[in-house]
Amino acid sequence: MSRTTVARSNAAISSEGQVPPVGETGPPLPPWDLEQVRRDFPALSQRMHGKPLVYLDSAATSQKPHEVINAITRHYEEDNANVHRAIYELGERATAVYEAARRKVAEFINAEDWRSIVFTKGATEAINLVAYAWGRHNLGPGDEILITEMEHHSNIIPWQLLARDTGATLRYIPIRDNHTLDLEDLSKYITGRTRIVAVVHKSNVLGTVNPVRDIVRQAREVGALVLVDGAQSVPHFPVDVQALGADFLAFSGHKMLGPTGVGVLYAKTNLLEIMEPFLGGGEMISTVDLQGATWNQLPWKFEAGTPNIAQAVGLGAAIDYLNNLGMDRIARYGEQLTRYGRQVLSRIPDLTIYGHAPTSSSALPFNVEGIHPHDLAQLLDQEGIAVRAGHHCAQPLMRCLGVAATTRASFYFYNTPAEIDRLAEGIEKAAAFMGGKGA
Numbered sequence: 001m002s003r004t005t006v007a008r009s010n011a012a013i014s015s016e017g018q019v020p021p022v023g024e025t026g027p028p029l030p031p032w033d034l035e036q037v038r039r040d041f042p043a044l045s046q047r048m049h050g051k052p053l054v055y056l057d058s059a060a061t062s063q064k065p066h067e068v069i070n071a072i073t074r075h076y077e078e079d080n081a082n083v084h085r086a087i088y089e090l091g092e093r094a095t096a097v098y099e100a101a102r103r104k105v106a107e108f109i110n111a112e113d114w115r116s117i118v119f120t121k122g123a124t125e126a127i128n129l130v131a132y133a134w135g136r137h138n139l140g141p142g143d144e145i146l147i148t149e150m151e152h153h154s155n156i157i158p159w160q161l162l163a164r165d166t167g168a169t170l171r172y173i174p175i176r177d178n179h180t181l182d183l184e185d186l187s188k189y190i191t192g193r194t195r196i197v198a199v200v201h202k203s204n205v206l207g208t209v210n211p212v213r214d215i216v217r218q219a220r221e222v223g224a225l226v227l228v229d230g231a232q233s234v235p236h237f238p239v240d241v242q243a244l245g246a247d248f249l250a251f252s253g254h255k256m257l258g259p260t261g262v263g264v265l266y267a268k269t270n271l272l273e274i275m276e277p278f279l280g281g282g283e284m285i286s287t288v289d290l291q292g293a294t295w296n297q298l299p300w301k302f303e304a305g306t307p308n309i310a311q312a313v314g315l316g317a318a319i320d321y322l323n324n325l326g327m328d329r330i331a332r333y334g335e336q337l338t339r340y341g342r343q344v345l346s347r348i349p350d351l352t353i354y355g356h357a358p359t360s361s362s363a364l365p366f367n368v369e370g371i372h373p374h375d376l377a378q379l380l381d382q383e384g385i386a387v388r389a390g391h392h393c394a395q396p397l398m399r400c401l402g403v404a405a406t407t408r409a410s411f412y413f414y415n416t417p418a419e420i421d422r423l424a425e426g427i428e429k430a431a432a433f434m435g436g437k438g439a
């Protein structure tokens with residue numbers, strides 16, 4: 001196995017803007033100065049248990065660059081006031097930066113209208129918003145909600161609750177043996193009774209990227225809506241909502257360099273217009289009397305109370321950072337890093353990698369025979385390596401894979417091939433320590 005040190009990997013960084021193909025010949029190199037990029041992320045330079053931190057859990061949450069941290073600090077130091085209500089300059093400035101962040105998000109996903117962007121707490125809240133504000137007023141017995149066996153619990157539970165409350169039926173597109181969705185004959189699942197299809201764009205466990213456009217096309221034929229869970233796709237490759245054609249897209253700021261506490265629901269404005277409000281309170285109303293109220297314009301009708309202003313500003317700075325590097329290049333490097341990870345880990349005896357889909361990227365779930373994923377993650381932690389172990393909020397998917405849990409390494413553009421080498425060394429060391437078959 002090639003053992004590349006951080007210094008060796010970085011010494012050869014290309015400045016050409018092209019990621020060379022990964023083959024048996026060596027690790028991929030990003031088109032940016034990886035040392036410089038890593039210096040932008042203060043958390044990455046720490047030591048854990050006396051060893052340099054190897055952070056391989058970006059699918060759970062990404063690290064944050066100085067630009068984002070500084071934007072939030074600057075907001076509190078210079079622009080802090082409540083939005084949409086103050087008749088003074090500071091308040092106008094706060095409103096301007098908050099709304100500018102919304103426009104940045106709209107541009108980032110190529111939304112046709114900035115009014116399609118509703119700020120939420122995260123992807124989970126965005127999906128719940130649709131299940132409550134659209135689902136509870138439009139579904140009943142006989143209607144079908146279609147999701148997949150590959151979903152994160154955030155894209156399962158809101159639909160289970162909706163089915164329970166409306167009498168609608170929840171159906172699933174199953175997973176085939178090769179860990180991809182059974183999409184060959186979609187008409188088996190998308191029927192005249194289907195009212196909404198909710199599908200993950202990129203699996204948080206397998207990294208599989210699903211052909212959402214095909215699903216949208218088929219859903220259109222029966223008049224069903226489509227919600228795309230973009231929590232793992234929007235941070236990793238360019239997502240164009242107009243090209244996708246989906247009605248809803250949900251994602252979280254904290255997985256794409258932004259702070260926690262802010263996420264996005266993109267929704268077509270004609271749907272937002274007819275949807276009932278989700279939460280009630282200040283900001284989302286136009287007029288209120290003792291017995292009723294009228295609703296604010298889009299998108300504020302769905303943003304009750306004081307919004308997550310500083311977090312939205314932070315998300316705007318995150319988008320600037322991602323745009324600077326270029327989402328195409330981030331996507332390419334992510335794929336190559338993952339392919340390299342696959343190559344390196346597949347040489348370890350008795351290690352099984354899940355998710356063989358050719359479109360898989362940025363996440364590598366695996367198990368080593370004879371070692372529980374939690375034990376492995378703990379031993380890796382002793383080596384300074386942070387990975388996730390467990391069911392990854394996807395218990396139905398774990399059942400399809402025939403396991404209770406996996407260890408997952410997930411990558412972002414700040415990770416190096418040398419870190420993957422350290423992961424492999426850590427796994428081999430853990431296997432030797434446990435006396436497992438992977439030794």
Ligand SMILES: Cc1ncc(COP(=O)(O)O)c(C=O)c1O
Pocket residue numbers: 059060121122123124125152154155200202203204229231232252263
């Ligand atoms: C695919 C997917 N969907 C939804 C979510 C939920 O995101 P959040 O917890 O930020 O709301 C996650 C989080 O891991 C995810 O990976």
